[in-house]
Amino acid sequence: MTLEQLRQKSHQLPLEPGVYIMKDKTGKVIYVGKAKKLKNRVSSYFMAVESHLPKVYQMVMHVNDFDFIVTQSEFEALVLECSLIKQYSPKYNILLKDDKGYHYIKITPGDWPDIQAAKQKIDDGSTYIGPYTSSFIVTQSVELAKKAFLLPSCKKRFPQDIGRERPCLNYHIKQCCGVCTGKISQAQYREMVDRAIAYITTGADKIIKDLQSEMQRYSENLEFEKAAAVRDQLQSLQRLNERQKVVFESKVDMDAIALAKGEGKVCVVVLKFRQGRLSDKDEYLLKDDGAPADILNEFVARYYTTRADLPKEVLLELELPDRPLIEQLLSERRGSKAELLLPQRGEKLRLVKMAYDNAVTGISYRSRRPAREIAALDELAKLLGLEEPPAYIESYDISNLGESYKVCGMVVFKDGRPYRRAYKRFKIQTVVGQDDYSSMKEALTRRLTRLKNGDADEGFATTPDLILLDGGKGHVSAIRPLVAEMGLQIPVFGMVKDQKHRTRAIALDGSEVALSSFKAAFKLVTTIQDEVHRYAISYQRKLHKNSALKSELTNIPGVGEKRAKQLLGAFQSLEEISLAPVQVLMDRGKLPKSAALAVYNYFNGK
Structure with a gap:
């Protein structure tokens, strides 16, 4: 079907909740979605196609037909949507591939065995504990066991490497028994x-309990060195066990879910807390x-339709559009009330x-x-409601000395770092008086x-993802209409300082x-504000200084x-000009002999 035919077909849909199924020209399902009102x-999708987000645009360009299923409620549509996505694995839906597989704890053979995490069980003479479904649990168990019993975590091989090198830092900070020193026998290890x-x-x-009994036995037999060694293991294990025992006081089963964007990728992490x-x-x-x-909305809905271990609470960083529906879905699958919370x-x-x-x-x-x-760019995007982390940020600050020497500094931060080759400076030419x-x-x-005229200069040719002005809502109100008038869609915000000239907030349109609470974003914005202020004021001072020097020279x-x-262009300072011989003034300063003599005599009292 053509785009117009698809548009006409969509107008025949009912204003009822349901699921729609997009197909390509081969009949393959490429997207499944739900709707409160299908029509x-x-x-x-088929109106103002050019204005869609890239994902939606690509999907629409491949749609040849669509089906739909009417449901009794939006909740039923959500359940059906999740089921159909699981069935068809459409290209343009979020696909949650379960990459857990099976994992093992491996004990290598020989007189000096090592404990390792393994992704598969192979016939290599090793002993395997497992299988486990979680690589996290396997890795954590191996790390904790090695820490608790001071086993080496380096890549040295024993007994080949015993005595060959000095022990590493772990031995000196008592996190390793130091097999490489030769002081630990094979039996002890x-x-x-x-x-x-x-x-x-x-x-x-x-x-x-076993270690406590063993330490007591060694003490009674007056084997104090062995008792001390067992005591050290016991204390290490008790400290580690206490630290791992409780993460938080609540015994409610809960998941914490967060999302980060960067480098064109999205990473979603689910941390599962059970019994604290x-x-x-x-x-x-x-x-x-x-x-x-x-x-995150699509991820959470899909994630909890494929899991059996469902928590009572799901902790989120962002409000979800379908939060009530997902809560209902989670509660019904769990058999008791479940909540999606946004802790503050x-x-x-x-x-x-x-x-x-x-x-x-x-x-x-x-x-x-x-x-x-x-983290800084991702937090800033979430704080300002941007869809993507701003990879290219421009910031502006006005600096003036009274009504004279009015300048504006422009600094650029690319991928969170100063990009000095794109910095620009502007002399304010048309404004009368102090009007920032x-x-x-x-x-x-x-x-x-x-930018609009296609300037080839790198500092002018790039469209910024974000503009930050050194100032409050007044600056934002002055610049946002200008950006819109020029037909550009660039987010504009202000950077607000407190009474001590420290970054305090971001100015929106009429609010702050x-x-x-956004530590990484706060540090980045502070760095940007300090840098643009430094750059603007240094330019203004340079102009003022050059003007003063020029005034003296014109005398x-x-x-x-x-x-x-x-x-001033040929010499570094007024002092260097004053010390220059006549010939140097002529050669470097490009002055005629008469003017060079006048300059020399002026500074040398002749």
Whole structure:
């Protein structure tokens, strides 16, 4: 079907809730969606197609036909949508691939065995514990067992590497028994490994009791060195066990879910807390094809239709469009009431931030960029309601000295870092008096005009993802209409300072958003505001200084404005000009002999 035929067909749909199924020219299902009113939702796909988001545009371009199913309620539509997505795995829906598989704890063979996490069981003579469905639990168990019983976590091989190198830092901070030093016998090492395996298979409580009995026995037999060694293991295990025992006080089963964007990717992390302890982690890398709240909405609905272990509470960082429907779905599948919560403070907010930190780390690991940069841009996007993290940010500040030397500085931050090659400076030319709003408007008009005219200069050729003005809502109100008049869709916000000239908030259109709860974004905005202020004021001072120097030079007979500017360009300072011989003034300063003599005599009292 053509686009017009699809549009006509969509107008025949009922104003009822239901599910629509988009198909390509081969009849393959490429997208499944739900709607409160089928006619309105489906017809919207085939109207103003060019204005759709990239994901939606691509999907519409491949639609050849569609089917629909009317339901009794929007909730039934949600349930049916999730079922059909699971059945067809459409290309343009979020696909949650269960990559967990089976995981094992591996104990290598030989006199000096090692405990490792393994993704599969192979016939290599090793002993395997498992299978486990969670790689998180396997990795955590191995790490905790090694820490508790001071087993080496390095890549050294024993006994080959015993005595070959000095022990590493872990040995000196008492996190490793130091097998490489040669002070640990094979029998002692094997005993420690056996205890670690018992810790993994039976838990800490039984091992603690066994160690306490063993330490008591050694003490009664006056074997104090052995008793001390057991005591050290016991204390290490007790400290570790206490630290891992409770993550938070509530015993309610809950999941914390957060999303991070960066480098064209979306990472969603689910942290599962059961009986007050972190029990598992799920991580998904999804296509970046929409607003964070929409992506999270689709993810949560899909995720809980494929899971059997359902929590009572789901902690989220963003409000979901279908929150009531998903709560109903989760409650019915669970058999008791379940809630989707947006914590604002306390322990539950800390758990959501933990999930968010893990999501940022997931993006950072895959993109090999610092997590702080990804977090800063992602937080800023969420704070300002942007669909994507702003990769290219321009910031502007006005600086003036009275009514003279009015300038505007423009700095650029690319991927969260200063991009100095694109910095620009503007002399304010048309504004009379001290009018920061008009000065800002003049500078932005000149900058955006050069963008519209296709200026090849890198600093003018790039359309910014975000403009930040050093000022409050007055600056924003002056510049936003200008951007709209020029036919550009660039978000514009202000950076507000407190009485001590420190960054305090982001100015919206008539309101402000505090930055205190967004640490990474706060640090980035503060850095941008400090940098644009430094750049603008340094330019203004330079102009003022050059003007003062030029005034002194023009007092010399034979030196006018042009020659004064020539000298300031050729020499670093007035002092350097004053010390220059006549020939140097002629050669470097391009002065005739008479003017060079006048300059020399002026500074040397002749």
